[in-house]
Amino acid sequence: MTDDRTTHWDTRYAGAEPERLSWFEAAPTLSLRLIRQAAGAEASVIDMGGGASRLPDALLDAGYRDITVLDLSAAALARSRARLGDRAAAVDWQVADVTRWQPARRYDLWHDRAVFHFLTDAGDRAAYARSLNSALAPGGTAILMSFADDGPEKCSGLPVQRYAPEDLIAEIEQLLPGQFEVKETGRFAHATPGGAEQRFQYVVFQKRTSAG
Numbered sequence: 068m069t070d071d072r073t074t075h076w077d078t079r080y081a082g083a084e085p086e087r088l089s090w091f092e093a094a095p096t097l098s099l100r101l102i103r104q105a106a107g108a109e110a111s112v113i114d115m116g117g118g119a120s121r122l123p124d125a126l127l128d129a130g131y132r133d134i135t136v137l138d139l140s141a142a143a144l145a146r147s148r149a150r151l152g153d154r155a156a157a158v159d160w161q162v163a164d165v166t167r168w169q170p171a172r173r174y175d176l177w178h179d180r181a182v183f184h185f186l187t188d189a190g191d192r193a194a195y196a197r198s199l200n201s202a203l204a205p206g207g208t209a210i211l212m213s214f215a216d217d218g219p220e221k222c223s224g225l226p227v228q229r230y231a232p233e234d235l236i237a238e239i240e241q242l243l244p245g246q247f248e249v250k251e252t253g254r255f256a257h258a259t260p261g262g263a264e265q266r267f268q269y270v271v272f273q274k275r276t277s278a279g
């Protein structure tokens with residue numbers, strides 16, 4: 068069944084070249100730095116809501132071999148698969164909504180750039196947290212990047228929940244009490260292909276080894 072959310076994203080990805088979408092980045096430099104800092108190339112990595120991002124390309128180039136990209140838009144993943152050509156076979160592509168997803172395995176690292184911030188409904192955030200907690204191995208790392216508290220109020224025409232790093236930390240602590248410790252926070256500006264500046268923040272969480 069196709070819901071409104073899926074239709075929105077499929078339409079976005081089918082209607083424009085990925086390089087023209089506001090969230091496009093030619094090289095996911097910060098994401099790759101944070102991932103490499105947290106986990107070596109033997110780690111399993113899931114890019115949650117990865118869309119048509121070039122992160123899987125960069126991870127393959129860096130030697131990672133256990134890469135999953137999940138997105139509710141099949142059109143987005145088709146863009147990445149086409150771009151990667153033969154190398155696409157080395158990536159596990161999953162079409163799913165994170166709020167309804169039942170992970171079949173666990174991962175060492177969860178990366179989310181500009182996905183959690185779309186969850187403006189508390190029930191959806193709770194469902195995301197359940198997916199995060201069941202998919203991430205104890206000791207694993209979750210990197211969450213969202214629009215900052217001084218960032219745009221909308222992304223892709225949809226309202227977003229903006230966070231300062233301390234707000235995101237408080238939100239995750241409220242959703243998953245005592246499960247994570249904070250390793251790093253930061254802020255950065257993303258330059259859109261149209262030349263606008265979007266202020267982002269990120270938090271690197273580590274799941275406690277004592278967590279379930």
Ligand SMILES: C[S@@+](CC[C@H](N)C(=O)[O-])C[C@H]1O[C@@H](n2cnc3c(N)ncnc32)[C@H](O)[C@@H]1O
Binds near residue numbers: 115116121139179223
């Ligand atoms: C702003 S884009 C960011 C894409 C990618 N992370 C990047 O940095 O290029 C947001 C992505 O989240 C996906 N998305 C939105 N809601 C989702 C959900 N509930 N479950 C899975 N993916 C979702 C969209 O299809 C889209 O690809």
